[in-house]
Amino acid sequence: GEDVEQSLFLSVREGDSSVINCTYTDSSSTYLYWYKQEPGAGLQLLTYIFSNMDMKQDQRLTVLLNKKDKHLSLRIADTQTGDSAIYFCAERAGGKLIFGQGTELSVKP
Amino acid sequence: NAGVTQTPKFRVLKTGQSMTLLCAQDMNHEYMYWYRQDPGMGLRLIHYSVGEGTTAKGEVPDGYNVSRLKKQNFLLGLESAAPSQTSVYFCASSLVDSNNEQFFGPGTRLTVL
Helix, strand or coil: CCCEEECCEEEEECCCCEEEEEEECCCCCCEEEEEEECCCCCEEEEEEEECCCCEEEECCEEEEEECCCCEEEEEECCCCHHHCEEEEEEEEECCEEEECCCEEEEEEC | CCCEEEECCEEEECCCCCEEEEEEECCCCCEEEEEEECCCCCEEEEEEECCCCCCEECCCCCCCEEECCCCCEEEEEECCCCHHHCEEEEEEEECCCCCCCCEECCCEEEEEC
């Protein structure tokens, strides 16, 4: 079945770049997503990428997709303390989303 | 627009008690979902609905029932709560469109003693 894997924690210094990685199993996924969850809140869509693209940039965010290796990454440039949150990778499988475990990003001043 | 709202925000139950979680959305979305979030396990889909009057099982449906009598509401029921159902429950909704962005509610924190 479908599975999405992420590492659980990442710690960076303010101003550095953060790279959060994700692997997925369903090669037929049409869309892959990054969601952000701030403490005590629900998830919010950060960005998504269509499976026929290999890169998408949106201000400080860069998404890279390696379809051959089924690897997705999210790079946050100039990471700020306000970026501290849990980041979820998700793949679209039919009409549903399959989420990874979430990566907790900690940004130290 | 309020978006997706959930009630209650917190609840403590004793084993064997029942309760219903309410999700409401004012965006005229066709699809609605119930997830549970547990530490280190991400979000797991409990049940979902692709339209008024329809429901379907997700990844972890056992011990839960759902109803979608009105398009804007999706109810999640626990008939006989168990400690294993202690979790944070999130509702989400989405349009029937190409990118399937899901909009999430703020969550309900449920503790079963």
